[in-house]
Amino acid sequence: MPDLDASLPISKYHQVYLVLLEQLQEGRHAAGLPGELDLARDFGVGRITVRRALDQLAQEGRILREAGRRTRPAVQQPRRAGQVENAAATPLKGLLGNIVQASRGTTVKVIEWRVIQASPEMAQALRMDAGDKVRKAVRRRSTPAGPVSHITTYVPEALVRGFGRAELAGKPMLQLLQEAGLEAGRAVQTVSARQADAKVAAELQVPVGAALLWVRRLVYDVQDRPMQLLHGLYRPDRYEYQMEVSQVGAIDARIVAKEMF
Template structure:
């Protein structure tokens, strides 16, 4: 049974609040109505539930503000210490990513050159305000949209490629063509709900569950060269791993060997 519309709006807004997206205040009711394509009563019911849980404060004449703020420590933890981390050599995860790029098509939504936001600068170990390239793309299989990808790359590396090149080749190949020697990747995988914008890009309903991937790629000198945020349709994407037990009897641990990234 599908979730009520107000609950879908509530779930998406709650997730965005916990991510610190509304530090400057939530959009007004009219903007939320347009964003989610719902009636005012639906928006008000979702906001009322958020207020009841102590997540927002609604004051007449002053708008709606978040009562949640991400601390610097929380941002650093989300960026550098994911709870479920996979590190892989080029022969594993990164090789599969290149293969995926060659076997799917991509639509470049935007490519911007801008000063790095604080969270991006921390991830890429750059000074605040250092110039970076931000690119947003939607990748497709023959069945339709598969993923929405946002990448951040230091401008000194990304200056050699732009919209045209990103539409033709996987970004890892472009990085290597720019003289970068790709080393390892650190990745976290979690779940996220689709907001109205993402629902439109991926051809799904608002509030649908997505696989959320944060991936930080390093060169062979162990310097970050790309930070990626990816949202994948779970009905069209899966990532396979083979697990083995190693170590002594009293201290056995699971180690992984990446097999393939499958999509359909």
């Protein structure tokens, strides 16, 4: 567990909450969370602080807490149409070209590139079995003004055996998959907001708990098979997502990296 920073303008319980939330989203506690005493020791805080963080996760439906049983992750139900977050099917050819265009003039730091086991959420999205091998890539993209985005992608391991860290530093994942012979067909995208946890805050140079634009994008190939799950966190002062909808329903989506010199 990371050490908490007492100098940050955010309470210790909320720092614990943010770290545990990130871990739950990545499926790290599928067998159950450590007990309150163990978490308190790992974070270097009091048991009451840990309990408050767990209470918030339980209230949000992230975990299940029952007397006499180990605290465990709650199964997250798929979102339905009409909920607050807005999921849209986006044409990939235009979006792919825009992603490549937006990446020009930026630099990439590859933070993580490893094989993990698919969590239940990943498996459901990518139509795999929980525990199957998935390649996880974490990258930070920056402009001359500073960090813009923190992107985590999950791709079935069999699809990405032809490239590694060096290629990821130079090209967007979708472009690499296309060059490997895969043809993107469509994407279902959700745009919402998230708070920066300790790791993301350090990479994007924002305070822990800062509001960030959050994008979840599930990309399908032309046979309508999932090929990439993306979770992106973006600084709203350096990034925009623009969408134009015509009267006949066509959608033109554009990504804009603001230049803040």
